[in-house]
Amino acid sequence: MIRFDHVSKHYPGHRGALSDITVEIADGEFVYLIGPSGAGKTTMLRLIMRDIVPTSGTLLVDEWKIASIPANQIHHLRRRVRTVYQDFKLLADRTVYENVAVGLEVLGKAEGEIAKDVMKILSLVNLEDKYRQFPLQLSAGEQQRVSIARAIVGGPKILLADEPTGNLDPDTAGEILDILEEVNSIGTTVIMATHNAGIVNERKKRTLTLDDGTIHSDEVKGRYHVSKKKT
Amino acid sequence: MAAILAMFLTFLLTGFFFLTTVTSAVILQYFEGKPQITVFFRDKATKEDATSLTSTLQATGKTASVRYVTKEEALVTYRTLFQSDPLLLEMVTSDILPASLEVSATGPEYLDDLAQTIATYDEKSDIIEEVVYQKDVVDALISWSNAIKIVGGVLAGLLAVDALLIVMTVIGMKIALRRDEIEILKLVGASSWYIRLPFLWEGALYGIWGATSAWVVLMGLIVWFRPVLLSFLEAIPVFVIVLSNPTSTTFLAAGAGLFGILVITGFLLGIIGSAVSVGRYLKF
Ligand SMILES: Nc1ncnc2c1ncn2[C@@H]1O[C@H](COP(=O)(O)OP(=O)(O)OP(=O)(O)O)[C@@H](O)[C@H]1O
């Protein structure tokens, strides 16, 4: 569960990036975060993963109050809240397998268990036959799938995706969305930020529209019904 | 590589000065345990003269021991001292060597009084060739060993600072080079120790490798120069025991002790250097 309660964020020397956001996202939801450039989408995601802290208001992620997690405890949150970016952030000198394994190594898992889980996740993103390749030998869509695999290996509860399709053509973007929906279907909360409203409309998911740091609309579209209270 | 080299030089020098300091300390101890005044008699002096001087000295109540060494005994000592040098042995007969009186005072504060007594006695009888005060030798040794300690300490300190700075720089560079990887590790939830430990360990390894290679070179030098060292130090039993046989357990134990000291210091120096860099460049 993620709960923004009158959260504002001002970057130093900058007017409000987010002002007085109040919203709740329940476990297992799939939420699109849309809005024009500079609306504050990235800022919301960075708050949830405690890359930054709110200037005012309270942000809760499960049992954690974001503003008061001590620096040496942040890694516990990061194991439960994983992220995917537009630029993939893969290590060019490591194979697909090694890139994904990083997500488990930091948890202190044994070698055998890592091998089993990595291959399982790679087959989920349809890359099991490319595990020995290096990122630069893959297409952009494939690289993004590796980065998703690294994020979900180890079973996070929440997956944040910031413009994951920003570098991809529409077909490949569609594949990525399919994979994110599959990840969501196994119980992971997925929040994806994008300014590409077109692909979002087809998907009929809950959509938060941000504009200039405030929530413009919060629509629940179609088959996926959110029963949790909205504020 | 630069870091290991710096560590190597540091420990080579530190180890060298450490050994020199230990050696001079042992030499000092040896001399301090020796008689403090040695009175060498002229050839004309008889056994009775010696006995008379002995009782004069003992009468002062300030002597711990007084021992008469005859010319023959002096020769025996001389022969064991220079047994490895036949040339020196041939040159000397007991005639050349003087008889002597080895005097120890009950406390160093009485040495002057005893010297005075001896001088007064000599004025009357004129049987004394020379009086050697161990104190002079010991004082000279102390000032030498202090000089070695200061020069060695300063040099080793400077080199240690240098090695520390190099380790800090190298580790800082490695951290910078692996920025992307560190960012990703933080993203997926690596604990701060998980990220820091490899860098700390790397710094420690520089220290350990530097110390180990310095140790190997030092031990090589000791084994190589063992005969020379032995001829210098053969009067002092401790060195003879340690150095006489490079495969003996005492030699190996001394080597192992030196290894332990160097490696532990190297480990600490490396850890400190990398910890400073990690603290500076790996903030959370
Ligand atoms: N580190 C920062 N320092 C100062 N201002 C920032 C910083 N990051 C973002 N901002 C400002 O905060 C506002 C919100 O930025 P944010 O990155 O959250 O927008 P966004 O919705 O993700 O935009 P985009 O679609 O371009 O990624 C913008 O006006 C931006 O200029």
Ligand SMILES: [Mg+2]
């Ligand atoms: Mg953004």
